[in-house]
Amino acid sequence: MSVIAVDFDGTITKDRGGYPDLGEEQPLALRTLRDLVAEGHQLILWTCREDHETRIDKRHLTDAVEFLLNNEVELWGINERPAEEDFRYGDCPLRRKVHADYYIDDRNLGGFPGWHAVRAFFRLPTLCVSCESTDVHSVPNWLQCGTCGASDRIYYEEIQRIRFVRERTI
Numbered sequence: 720m721s722v723i724a725v726d727f728d729g730t731i732t733k734d735r736g737g738y739p740d741l742g743e744e745q746p747l748a749l750r751t752l753r754d755l756v757a758e759g760h761q762l763i764l765w766t767c768r769e770d771h772e773t774r775i776d777k778r779h780l781t782d783a784v785e786f787l788l789n790n791e792v793e794l795w796g797i798n799e800r801p802a803e804e805d806f807r808y809g810d811c812p813l814r815r816k817v818h819a820d821y822y823i824d825d826r827n828l829g830g831f832p833g834w835h836a837v838r839a840f841f842r843l844p845t846l847c848v849s850c851e852s853t854d855v856h857s858v859p860n861w862l863q864c865g866t867c868g869a870s871d872r873i874y875y876e877e878i879q880r881i882r883f884v885r886e887r888t889i
């Protein structure tokens with residue numbers, strides 16, 4: 720099982736018109752995060768959001784955390800591993816990278832491939848991006864949903880690409 724650091728703005732939600740508002744969910748984001756936790760992975764929210772010290776209307780980190788908890792996404796850490804799980808010196812005055820096995824972020828070099836690709840990488844069932852049905856078939860160069868009829872070639876190609884990446888990296 721893996722520790723997965725996941726960005727919020729532009730990754731879990733759509734960035735444009737988002738921050739400091741929460742923005743709209745990216746397709747399959749919350750469902751995929753719940754599925755990853757159900758598979759035993761541990762999620763660290765990895766975000767630049769923070770709460771203002773005194774202004775109750777500027778609790779941008781709390782907004783994001785509550786959004787995830789309200790959508791039944793269980794977090795293992797927020798911008799850090801739980802202290803008892805971190806092998807490094809906890810009192811280091813210098814900020815350092817959150818330690819994780821994987822980072823999911825829209826600022827990834829090459830861009831964010833989408834949650835359907837995250838699902839493929841972690842071997843979760845392919846879902847229709849439109850209706851979240853599992854009744855999705857590859858025919859032969861695109862995806863076709865048997866429930867809502869949606870079809871998509873780009874998703875198909877991205878899923879193939881991420882499977883290729885996966886085979887080369889783990």
Ligand SMILES: [Mg+2]
Nearest residue numbers: 726728729825
């Ligand atoms: Mg982002």
Ligand SMILES: [Zn+2]
Nearest residue numbers: 847850864867
């Ligand atoms: Zn569908």
